[in-house]
Amino acid sequence: MPPKSIRPGIFKTALLSLCLSTAGLAVQAETTVTAVMHAPLRAVDPVISTAYILRNYGYMVYDTLLARDSKGQPQPQMASWTVSDDNTTYTFTLRDGLKFHDGAPVTAEDAVASLKRWSQVDKTGQVMASLLSDMSVVDEKTFTMTFSEPTGIALIALSKPSGLAPFILPKAAAETPISEPITSTIGSGPFKFVEAEYQPGVGATFIKNEDYVPRDEPADGLAGGKVVKIDKVVWTTMPDSMTAVSALLAGEIDFYEQIPHDLLPLVEGNPDFTADVYRKQGSQNLARMNHTLPPFDNPKMREAVLLALGQQPMLDAQVGAASDYGTICAAVFGCDSLYASDYRAEDIIQPHPAEAKAILDEVGYDGTPIMLMHATDLNNLAPQGPVIAQQLRDAGFNVDMVSMDWASVVARRASKAAVADGGWNMFSTTNVLPDVGDPIGFIGVAAGGESAWFGWPNVPEIEALRGKLARSSDPAEQKQIGQEIDKLVIDNGVMVPMGEFYNVTVKSAKLTGQLDAEAPVFWNIEKAE
Amino acid sequence: MLGFVVKRVLSAVPVLFMVAIIVFMVLRLSPGDPAVMIGGPNATPDQLAALRESMGLNKPLLEQLFIWLGAIAQGDFGVSLVSGKPVAALVMDRFGPTLALSLSTVVLAVAVAIPLGVIAAWQQGKWLDRLVMTGSVLGFSVPVFIIGYVLILIFARTLGWFPVQGYKPLSAGFHDFAIRLVLPSVTLSFPYIALIARIVRTNVIEVMNEDYIRTARAKGMTEGGVLMHHALGNAAVPIVTIIGVSIAMLIGGVVVTESVFNIPGLGRLVLEAVLARDYTVIQTVILLFSTIYVFINLGVDLLYGLLDPRIRY
C-alpha cells in the first residue's frame, strides 16, 4: 500500500484515466434516462416511413430548419428566413455553429438535398414541390425557394412537426433514392446515436451531442434552444406492457411514453411518478374504406358505414369507459384545429344502425362479407377492429374481420387486388392530431385517386381545394376552405373520424422539463438525483 | 469407436440439408413478395422489378434454393429485410442471452430434478413419491407464461428480491448478470424439472429391481449407497437422452420466457421477425436452432457410448 499522502493523487489519476478511457464513447453517464417508447426502433431512415417512432428518432439525431413553437407558429431553428415582397421567393440562411456528428459543417447543399428527398414522400412536401419553380443554393449557408405564385406553404412545410418532418441529413445520405432506406445515423441534432449499442427491435442509445450549439431563445414547443440536460437516453423495448409497468414501478425505467390507460390506476396517486398528457400528441381514430373495390366503390355503401359507426364504444374500448382521455369529435381535422367543424356531427358521432340498414336495403346489399383488417399487436389499434365489426354487423353488414399484426396490415393495405387475391375493404388506424389538423399534409383527406393514401378515394374537388389552400395566405379564407374540405370528405366517405384520445406519458418524479410539443423530445428534460 | 463417431456426424448432414429445404419452401411458398417488403411503400414497379432481378426472385425455385444454400455454405446469411443489418450480426448479438438462459435452466433443472426423482424412486408408492409425481404432471400442465407472471408477482413485485425484467451481459458484472437470470430460469425450468424427475424416477426404480442391486443390498450396502452408486449411475443413459430430446421443448420455452422477461435473445428475435415478415432472419434463426438441436442429439448419441458400457461399436 502506498503512503497515505499520495493516495489522493493516485485516486485522481485513476479517475482521470477512467474519464479519458471512456470519453467519446458511451460515457458512464451520470444521468441516464431509460425510456420505453410506444414502438421499437427497427430502422433508422426518418424520411421514408411514417412510423412515429422514426419521427421521435429523427428529433434526437437530426435537426430541422424551422420549428413550430407552442402556439403552432413557425420559428427559426437551424435557419432564419426572409420573404420577397410578392410572397414568391423565400431565402433561408443557416445559423452559425451547425455541425454534423462527424464534424462536417452543415451546408445549404445538405439542406436542399434533404428537402428534395423529403418532398418526394411527404404529402405536404409533394404539394410544396408542385408549386415550387426553383430551389437553389446561393452560398455555403444560403439557399432560396422560388414559387410560381404567392404562397405560405414553405414555412408550413419546413416547420412540419410530425408525420414526416423535414429533417436535415448530410447530402450524401440525402441523395439516397427513396426506394432505399438510409442506414447512416449521422445527423446534426442534439443527441448522437450510439451505433455500437443499437439492437434493432430491442434497444437504442443516444448520448448528448457535446458539440451542439443551441439557439439562445428558451425552448418553446419544438422551437427555441435545444439544451440537453442529461447525458444519455436509452430506449428499450418491452413487448409486454405489464412487464413495462412492473419495471416502471420497480424503478428500472424512468419514462413510459404511452402507458395503456387501463394501467393508470397502478401509478396514479403514487408520488414517485407523474402522469402527463400532451394534448398535441393526441390521436384521431379513423376508419378507411377501399374506394376501388365493391361494395365501397358505391358512395351509398360508404354513407351506410358512416351512419353505422359511432365513436363512444371505440373510445370506451381504447381508454376506458367514459374516460376523460377520450373525446368524441366529428371534425375531420380535429376539434382543436383551426379547421374544426361540426358538419353532420350527430351522424358521425352516434351509431345509426336503422338508417344504415335502410340504405343497405335500398342498395340491395347482397351480403358479400366486408373484409376488415384488424391489427392486434398495438395497444391503440387492437380495440378498433372488434368495435367496428360489431357496429357494422348491428347495421346488417356481413363482416369478415381478419386479425393480423400491424406489419401485415401495412403490407396488405397497399394491395389494390380483389379481396380474394389479397385485397381488402376496410381498415382503421390512428393519426396524431398535428398531422390530422393540416389539410394539406393529412394523408386521410388526400383524394387524388391513385396518388391518395390507401383506399384511393378520387374526389377532384378536394384536390382542387387542397391546392387552393396551399396558395392561400389569408387565415379566414384558409379556415373556410378547410371546412369545405371537411364536408366533401364526410359526404364522399373519404374517411370516417372515430373519436380522439390522448395518451398518457408516465415518468419518474425525478424527471422534469418535458416540453409540450408535437413529439416527445428529450432536450430540456432534467433528471434529479 | 471412431468409425461410429464419423458415421453419426455424417448422418447429421442430410438432416440439416432437409431442414434448410423445409425452411426455404415454407417461406418461399408463402404469399407476399419479399421485394415489396424490401422496396418499402415508395418503391415504383420498375424498382421492384430490379429488386426481384437482383435478389434472384425471378429464377426457378430450385435454382433459388441452390443459390441460397451456396450462400449459407459461405457463411452469407443475407441482410435483415427490416433493419438492413447483416443477419449474422443480429443473430450473434442475440445469442448470448439465450445461451445464458438455456444453460442456467438446464443446470438448475438437472440439479433439482435428479434429487427429486431419486427421492421419489426411493419412496416409491409413498406420499412423497405421489407428491413429486403429481407436482411433475402439474409442471407440464401449467403454461410457462403463467408461471412467469406468478413468479414476477411474488418475487419481484411483492418481495422485491429480483428485478422484474431485463438482461445484463456477464461483462456488466456477475451479480447484475445472475440476478436477472434467476426468475426466467426458474420459470423455464418447471416443465424441464417435471420431465427429468419422472425419467430419473422410472429408471432408478427399474434399476433397483435388477439382480446386481439386490446383491449389493444383500452385501450390506446402505440404501443411500445403492442409490448413489448403482442406481443413478445406470440411469444416466436415459437421463442424458431425455435432456437432449427435450432441447426442442426448451427452445419453445425460450421464446415465451424471453417475451415475458424482456430478454433480448434469439427467441424474441425470431418472434419479432415472424411478426414483421423478416424472412432472412426467420430462416437463419430456425436453421440455427435446428442445427443446435441436431448437434446436441448427436452429442447425446456419442455420450451413450461413454455412459453405457453395454453398447459396443
Added chain:
Amino acid sequence: MTQTPAPDTPIPPARDLPEMDSAAPDGGFGALVRGVLSSWPSRISALVLGAIILMAVLAPFLGTTDPVAINPALRLQGSGPEHWLGTDSFGRDVYSRIVYGARISLAVGAGTVLVSLLFGVFFGVITGYFKWADIIVMRFMDGLMAIPGILLAIALVAISGATLTTVLIAISVPEIPRIARMVRSVILGVKNEPYVEAASVLGTGVWKMVWRHMLPNTVAPLLVQGTYIFASAIMTESILSFLGAGIPPETPSWGNMMADGRTFFLLKPELILYPGAMVSLTVLSVNMLGDVLRDRLDPRMAKRL
C-alpha cells in the same frame, strides 16, 4: 422401440410384456376403461375431463351469453350477478368465454390428434412397408423433427394467416414425424413375424395385410401418444395465442383470453388465471389419464417416459 403388440394380434408375441397378458385376453374397450379407472387420481381426472367435455357440449345452456358480443361501456367489471366472472377489456362476459373456450380447446386437441395421426400413420405405413419411401420420406421427417415445433408453428401461422384451420395444421405438423416414426418401427417389427410372412405367402394383398395384421399393433401406442398430443396441442394453442400468432382474437379460446389479459395482470390477474386454470386442469387431467393408459397398454414405453 421395435414392436408393441396390441390386444387382438392373432399370435400375441408376449415375450417381455407380462402386463399385456392380463389386459389382452379379456380384451376390448370395457376392460381397458375399467383398468384405467382403477385408481383415484385417474378417476378424478376422468371426472374433470368429462365435466369439461360436457361444458363444451352444453355451452349454450349453461347460463352463457354471446361470448363474442362486446360492450365497451361495461369493460373490466368484477364478478357480479350480471357477469359471474366479470368482463374483459371489451366488456365481453368472461364466464361465457371460458365455457365456449372449452369447445375451441377440445376442438384444437381433437383436431390435432386426428390430423397428426392420419398423416403420421400414412407416412409410417408407407415408410415401414416400402423401402423406397423410407429413404425419402424419413429424411424429410428427420428434418421436420429437427425444427423446434413452436417455431415452425409460429412461422406457419404468421405466413398463412391466423385461422382455426391454419393453427390446427401448424400445431399438427410438428407432431407428424413422431407418429410416423413410431408406426414405422412397429411395422418394421412385425414385418418378419411368422404370421405376417404366412399371410404374405397366402397371397394377402398389401393394404389388407397392413390393415389386418400390422395396424392393430399400433393401436395401443397410438392411443397413448394421442393423449399426449391432445394435451400438448391445447398447451401449444395457448402459447401461440399468447405470442400473438394464434386463433383470431375474437374467437373465445382460453389462449386468446390469456393473451388479452396480459396487459391487466397486475390489476385483474383473474383474467389470466381463470383461463390459465382451465388450460392447466384440462392438460393435467389428460396427462394423468395418458400416464395410466400408458402404464396399462405400453409398459415398455413407460420406462422411457
